[in-house]
Amino acid sequence: MVFPAKKLPEQLLDSSYRWPKPAVEGEHMTFVWADYYTKLTKAFEQAVRDTAGPFFTTAVSDLLTGVSQESMVHMFCDHIKSAERVSGNLPTVKTPEATVYMLIDYVESLGWGKMHLQSLVPNEEMVVEVKSEGSAADANTLCHMMAGAAAAIMDAVFGSGKTADDKVHSFKVTETHCRKRGQSACRFEVKRNNNRGATQCIPMQQPKS
Amino acid sequence: MRDFELDRELERARNLISQSGRLIILNTDRYNTNLQRTVEEASFIDGPSILTAAAEQVAAEQLKQYFTSNEDLRSPASRLKSASALFQTFGFGAIDFSRVGFNGGRVIVKDSYFASSWLENNGKRNTPGCFFTAGFIAGAVAAAYEKAPGDYTARERRCISAGARQCEFDVEVK
Numbered sequence: 001m002v003f004p005a006k007k008l009p010e011q012l013l014d015s016s017y018r019w020p021k022p023a024v025e026g027e028h029m030t031f032v033w034a035d036y037y038t039k040l041t042k043a044f045e046q047a048v049r050d051t052a053g054p055f056f057t058t059a060v061s062d063l064l065t066g067v068s069q070e071s072m073v074h075m076f077c078d079h080i081k082s083a084e085r086v087s088g089n090l091p092t093v094k095t096p097e098a099t100v101y102m103l104i105d106y107v108e109s110l111g112w113g114k115m116h117l118q119s120l121v122p123n124e125e126m127v128v129e130v131k132s133e134g135s136a137a138d139a140n141t142l143c144h145m146m147a148g149a150a151a152a153i154m155d156a157v158f159g160s161g162k163t164a165d166d167k168v169h170s171f172k173v174t175e176t177h178c179r180k181r182g183q184s185a186c187r188f189e190v191k192r193n194n195n196r197g198a199t200q201c202i203p204m205q206q207p208k209s
Numbered sequence: 210m211r212d213f214e215l216d217r218e219l220e221r222a223r224n225l226i227s228q229s230g231r232l233i234i235l236n237t238d239r240y241n242t243n244l245q246r247t248v249e250e251a252s253f254i255d256g257p258s259i260l261t262a263a264a265e266q267v268a269a270e271q272l273k274q275y276f277t278s279n280e281d282l283r284s285p286a287s288r289l290k291s292a293s294a295l296f297q298t299f300g301f302g303a304i305d306f307s308r309v310g311f312n313g314g315r316v317i318v319k320d321s322y323f324a325s326s327w328l329e330n331n332g333k334r335n336t337p338g339c340f341f342t343a344g345f346i347a348g349a350v351a352a353a354y355e356k357a358p359g360d361y362t363a364r365e366r367r368c369i370s371a372g373a374r375q376c377e378f379d380v381e382v383k
Contacts, residue, residue, distance in 0.1 A: 030241070030300035030322055033267050034232040036341075040248070040263035047254040067247050071240035110235040111219075111226035142234070 034142070041144060061144065068148020069155065070168050076103050076156035077164040096122055096157050103153045104128070112142055115150070116185075123158045124192060126150065129177075131185030143186055147173045150188040169193055229275050233299075238326035245323075245340065246331060257340050261363075264344025268292075269351050269358035276352060285311070288353035296345060304346070309380050311354055316346050316363065318376040324369035337368030339376050346378050359383065 041064060048060050080099060097120060104115050118127040128150050130142075151173035159167025170193055177187035218227050226233050249256040272292055276282045282291055289306035296304045302321040308314045318324075323339045346363035350356075363380050367373035 028238040028300070028322065028326060029235050030238070031226070031228065031233045032236055032241070032299065033228075033271060034234050035270070036263055036267045037234075039266055040244070040260065043259045043263060044248050044251070044254075044256075047259060048251060051253050063247060064244075067243045068240060071237060071243050074239055075237055111232075112234055113225060114223060145236075145240075 037142070037145070064144035065147045065151070065173060066169075068145045069151045069173070070148075072107075072149045072152035073155045073159070073168045074164040076106070076152055077167065079103065079106055080156060099157050100126065100153055103156065107146075107149050107153075112146065112149075115146070118187070126154055126190045127187065128190075129185040129187045131179070143175055143178060143180070146186065147175050147188050150190050154190045228295075229271070229278070231271055231274075238322070239330055241323070241341075242326045242330045245327075245338070249338075249340075260340035261344040261347070264341040265348040265351075266344075266358050268345045268348030270348075272349055272352035273355075285353040289349065292345075292349040292353065296349075301342065301345070304342075306346075306349070309350060313350075313361065313380040313382055316378040316380055318342055318378070321369050321376045324376055327370040333372060334368065334370045336371060337365035337376070338370045339365050339368055339378075342376065343378060346380060350380055 044064075045057065045060050048056050080103075083099075083102060100120060101117070104117060107115055113130055116129045116131065118129055120126045130146055151171045152168075154171040155167045155169065156164070159170035161167050161170075171190050172193040172195075173188050173190045175186060175188050177183040177185060179186050219225075220227070226235070245260060248260055272288070272295075275291070275295075276288050279291075282288050289309070293304045293306055296302065300322055302323075302325075303319045305317040305319075309316055318339070321339060321342065323341055327334060327338055343363040343365050347361045348358055350361045350363070351358055360383055361380055362383050363378045365376060365378050367375070367377040369376050
C-alpha cells in the first residue's frame with residue numbers, strides 16, 4: 001500500500017484504521033504519545049549516567065540518534081522505491097534534490113513538526129532546522145529522532161551502496177543548536193561520514209571497574 | 210456506555226497531531242523495536258523496568274485526564290473498554306481487560322504489535338518482551354480505578370514473541 005506523504009496523517013486518522021493495520025510501504029505505523037519517548041529517553045540517559053558516569057552521555061545520545069537513523073533509512077528507501085514505481089519520472093523523484101524535499105515532506109507527515117531545509121550540497125551536506133513552537137522537539141522528545149531522520153535522508157538519497165543496509169551511516173549528523181538550550185531552533189548539520197563504521201553500534205556492556 | 214471517542218486532530222500548519230489534546234506522533238515498528246532492543250541490551254541498567262515505567266506513567270496520566278473529562282466514563286469497566294479502544298486505534302493490538310478488577314486479574318493481548326514487530330525484526334525471544342504493553346496495562350488499570358501510577362504491576366507470563374499463541378499479563382496490586 002502506498003500513501004502519498006501529504007496524505008499519510010489523514011489516512012491514519014481515519015477511524016476505520018485499526019490493528020491489524022495495513023503496512024505502509026512495509027512498515028507498520030503506530031501512534032505513540034510524544035511524552036512516552038520523552039520519559040523513556042530521559043530515564044535511559046539518566047540510568048546510564050548514574051551507572052557509567054557522565055562520560056557516557058554523549059555515547060547515549062549518539063546511540064539513540066543511530067537507532068533513528070538506522071530505522072528511518074529503511075523507511076525512506078522503501079518510500080523512494082514506491083514513489084519511483086508510482087510516479088515514474090514525476091518531479092518528486094526526478095532529481096536527488098527533489099527526492100530530499102519529498103523525504104522532508106514525509107518526515108513532516110509523521111506529526112514530528114516542521115523541518116526547514118537551510119542548505120543542501122548534493123552528495124556532501126545538508127542543514128535543517130526544526131523550530132515550530134509546540135512541536136514534538138519542543139517537548140524534549142524528538143532531537144534524537146529528528147537528528148537520525150536528517151542523516152537518514154542523506155543516507156537514502158546519496159548514500160553509498162544499493163540497499164538501505166549498505167547506505168546507512170554514509171552520513172553523520174551533529175545537532176549544533178537546540179531549543180532545549182534556549183536557542184530559537186534545533187539545527188542539524190549532516191555531513192558525509194568519512195569515518196564510517198566507527199560510530200555505529202556502540203556496545204553498551206558493563207563498564208569494567 | 211459509549212465506545213472510545215476518536216477525538217484526534219491534525220494541525221496541518223505545524224504538522225502536529227494530537228489525541229485528546231496530547232501530542233502524538235507516528236513511528237515505525239522498526240524504530241520502536243530497535244529502541245527497545247537498545248534500552249534492553251544495556252546490560253548494566255534495568256532496561257525492561259525503564260521501558261515499562263515510561264509507558265505506565267504516560268498511560269496513567271493521559272487516561273486519567275481522558276476519563277475525568279468524559280463524564281459518561283464513570284465505571285472501571287467502561288474506562289477499561291475505552292482504554293482498550295485507544296490501544297487498538299493507536300495500532301498496538303487487541304487488548305482484553307474483561308478478566309481484571311480492582312484486585313487485579315489477567316489481561317490478554319491478541320495480535321500484539323510489539324510482539325509481532327519484535328518477531329519480524331529480531332526473531333524469536335527466550336523471554337516475554339512486551340514491556341510497553343505491560344506498562345500500558347498497569348497505567349490503564351490504575352487510571353480506571355483512580356489509583357496512582359505504580360499501584361499496580363503487570364507481569365507478562367506468556368508472549369507471542371517467545372512462541373506463545375497470545376500475550377498474557379498477570380495484574381496485581383503492588
